[in-house]
Amino acid sequence: MEFIKPVHVERSNVEWQVTDRIKAIVKYYSEYTGISENEVLDRFLVNILEDPDFKQ
Template identity: 45%
Template sequence: MQFIKPKNNNADKVDWLISEQVREIVKNYAEYCEYSESEVVDMFLKNLLKDEGFLKWIDGIRHNKRMLRKMGLEEFMEGEKLG
């Protein structure tokens, strides 16, 4: 069971350039899911933490505790291996 988590209150506005196609995909997917566009992007990008190559790369630099904390990977600061 997945428990409902509070929305991210530490949200910052970002200045990214994305294609018109991607904006349209996010807009329509958000409408389909009944989430805001920001929520869709937030949820989707968190899936990057399931990329095994990315996790191995992170494991190689896990001495960067602040980076791990910001990415929600605190458990790996305590010596667990990623992946």
């Protein structure tokens, strides 16, 4: 897993329905890294591309 390094990139807002548990995890990780919750999700979800079956 690749850990997040702060970066400033313009993003659009997206509405997602996630559990309170996931919201809390993202919130705390955002506070820990000092980057926005949107950026945490954006960078974390890119890791899906590491799944070799998904790329096919």
